[in-house]
Amino acid sequence: MPGHGGGYPAAPDARPQGPPGLSGAHRPASFEVIAGDASSSYIVHVPHSSTVIPQDVRSELLLGDEALAEELRLMTDARTEELALTAARQVAPRPWLFVNRLSRLVVDPERLPYGHEEMTEVGMGSVYTRTSGGKALRDLGQPAEKDLLKTFLWPYAEAFADLVDERLLVAGRVVVVDLHSYPQQTLPYERHQDARRPQVCVGVDVDHTPAALVERVTAACSIIGQVVVNEPFSGSYIPLRHFGRDIRVASVMVELRRDTYLREDGSLDPEGARNINAALVAILGG
Ligand SMILES: [Zn+2]
Secondary structure, eight states, rough: TTTSSSOOOOOOOOOOOOGGGGTTTOOOOOOEEEOOOOOOOOEEESOOOOOOHHHHHHHHHHHHHHHHHHHHHHOOOOTTTHHHHHHHHSSOOOOOEEESSOOOTOTTTOOOOOTTTTTGGGTTSSBBBOOOTTTTTOOOOHHHHHIIIIIIHHHHHHHHHHHHHHHHHHHHHHEEEEEEOOOOOOOOSSSTTTTTOEEEEEEEOOOTSSSHHHHHHHHHHTSOOOOOSSSSSSOOOTTTTTTTTTTTEEEEEEEEEEGGGTTTTTOOOOHHHHHHHHHHHHHHTT
């Protein structure tokens, strides 16, 4: 599987190299492709489950250890990787997984860089400059932002788009299931403070989410609780290479409210996790 098998930076091809200040022999891989069956058209995207921040990136953040831990607690889609993996193992043909191995506080692969993104206005574009509570997170100059994008965002986006192209070639179509979770309490950075917060929010795109897919995902998720489309969050991850260009690439976002599967201490609630598993298996087996 040339191109993305080992994840960054192990891939031997011509991926952009980190700038001198950001290089380092022990940098953890920034993403991982977990292979599914050759015939599967499903890719489960898990962008926000990691809390890993490389030391050189950590040293640029303006938060003490305690404040950083709290921000990670609020912003990490805890255990979504585990939920995705467990479900994927039960589905034939087995779906592919694309997992972000770094925290969204390093770069957020779901956001668009350079002002194309409404979240940039609140300091939470692809490189966050503010916390979810509006405190300063980074003192970011343009070169530093460029370096972060070059080191982490572009290789990630390219590898994801390559995986989509590879699946298109083999399966003729792709369904991206963009798996997230979100807190019960509204965070100050959120744009739509009065929106409902159902147990499941299904994010859809006007061009890339066929009605039948919305229906299927909504029906599957009803075992978890109330399901609402595009509220409080909207849209779903589609690589820029395919966005608006190739409707063979379908995408749907599943945002699980965290109290549906997580206990206060961060452990999995068995019944909630079972329901989510059933929903994901139904979605990925369709
Ligand atoms: Zn998320």
